[in-house]
Amino acid sequence: MAIFRKRFLYWLIKEYIRRFGKTILLFFAFGILVFFGLRLVFPYFYHKIPVGSREIIGFSGVFTTNTLPQAVLDDVGQGLTSKLDDGTIIPRIASSWKVEDDDKEYVFFLKKGVTFADGFPLTAEDIRYEFKDVTVERKDDYTISFKLKESYAPFLTTVSKPFFKKGFVGVGNYRIKDIQLNGNFVKSIILSSKTNPYVVKKYEFYSTEDALKLAFVLGEIQKARGLPHLGFKDTSISAFKGIVVEQFVDYSKLVSLFYNTQDQVLSDKRLRQGMSYALPSSFSFGERSFVPFPKKLWAYQKSVNEPEEDVDRARVLLEASAVATSSPQIVLELKTLPKYQEAARQVAEAWKRIGIETKIETVDNIPSQFQIFLGDFNVPNDPDQYTLWHSNQDNNITRYKNLRIDKLLEDGRKTINSEERKKIYADFLKYFLDDAPASFLYFPYRYNVTRS
Structure with a gap:
C-alpha cells in the first residue's frame, strides 16, 4: 500500500509538471526580472511612497498666535536672519545685507527660489514685520530696505523672528493644517510636512505644568517639552518605564x-x-x-x-x-x-x-x-x-x-x-x-x- 502511494504521488507530480511546467518557468523568470528591476528603480521613487508619522507634543503655558513657543515658530517659518548659539547673526531668507545712511538703513538681498509652505514663491512684497517708526521700501522683487529713525544694532537679531503671510503661512518645513482656539488662546495646532503630508506634528497647549504632566502620564501626548522639574505626585516621571529624559539649560x-x-x-x-x-x-x-x-x-x-x-x-x-x-x-x-x-x-x-x-x-x-x-x-x-x-x-x-x-x-x-x-x-x-x-x-x- 505504501509503495502504491509513493508511485501515485510521483505520477501526480510528473503529470503536473508536464501540463504546467512551462507556465511555472515563465512566472519564475518573470519574478526574477521584477525583483532585480525593482532593486534598480526603487531608489528613484521610494521617497514618493506615502510613509508617514504622527507625533503629539505638549507645552505648558498660555499662548496666542503671536506668542507661540520658538519650537513651533521654527517649524512653520523663518526670518531674514538666523542666530547661532553664541548670538552671532547669519543669513537665512536673506542671502546678504548692507547697512547704510549712518547705520540707520538696513538693505536685505533675498535668496531666489524660496517658496512658502503653500508652494508660492517668496518675494520682497511678502516680507511683513510690524515695526513702529520704521519705513519699509521694496526696491525690487528680491531687495527690501528698513529705514530706522536712529541706529539700532540689535535690528539684525530682531529680523531673525519668523514672518508669515496671510493665513499664517511661512517658509518653514511644515504648514499649518488646523488651529484650535479657546477664545484668543491657542489650544492646539496641527502641522504637516511640506514635502510629505503624511508626516504630522500636533502641538497641544496646557494651562499648567501639572496638566501637561498628567496628559503625558495618561498617554495623551508622546512628548512634554520644557518641564521645570520631573516631580509628579509622589514620584518622578523618570521612574516610569519607557521614558527618555533630556535635560537642557534654558538660556532665555x-x-x-x-x-x-x-x-x-x-x-x-x-x-x-x-x-x-x-x-x-x-x-x-x-x-x-x-x-x-x-x-x-x-x-x-x-x-x-x-x-x-x-x-x-x-x-x-x-x-x-x-x-x-x-x-x-x-x-x-x-x-x-x-x-x-x-x-x-x-x-x-x-x-x-x-x-x-x-x-x-x-x-x-x-x-x-x-x-x-x-x-x-x-x-x-x-x-x-x-x-x-x-x-x-x-x-x-x-x-x-x-x-x-x-x-x-x-x-x-x-x-x-x-x-x-x-x-x-x-x-x-x-x-x-x-x-x-x-x-x-x-x-x-x-x-x-x-x-x-
Missing part, C-alpha cells in the same frame, strides 16, 4: 536677586557687593551665572568684578558698609516667587554665614515695593540690556541709576561694529558688577520627556 531666563538700590539699607553698594560674594558657587536648579547674559554670548568677556563665592571678602565688604557700623544686627526682607522658594532658603543660609538674617515672603508677582526680590527676567537674544538697567526704563525694577552705565547702554545699542560693541559691553560688565544692583544666580534647567 535668568534667575536673579534684584536689590532696591533706593532702599535706605541697600543703597550702600558695599553691602550689595558683600551679599553677592557670599552666595554659593553653584545651584542644583541650573547653570550658575555671575553676569546678566550667557557666557557663550559673543560679547562676553570675563570681568575682574564677577562675584564668585568668597566668604572672607564678603565679610570685609559687609563690615565696611554703613549699616554694619550703625546696627548690631542686619535683618533684610526677601520676597520670592513660589517656584524659587528653595533657592531663597539657600540664599538666606549663605547670607547667614556673614551675619545677615533674612525674612522670606512668598509673592505671586513682581512686588511694587521690596528690599530684595528673587525672580527672573527674559534674557535678550542680543547683549543689549538697555530696557532692564537704564535709569529711565520702567523695567528697571531695582531703580538703579548710574550715568556711566546709561551711556554705555546707549552706545551699545547704537554701535554696529561687533568689536567696538564687545569693548563697550566689557566696560558695562566691569562697572555694573561693581555697583551690584542685582545678583545673578542661574539659568534654570528644563526637561524634555519622551515616551520611547
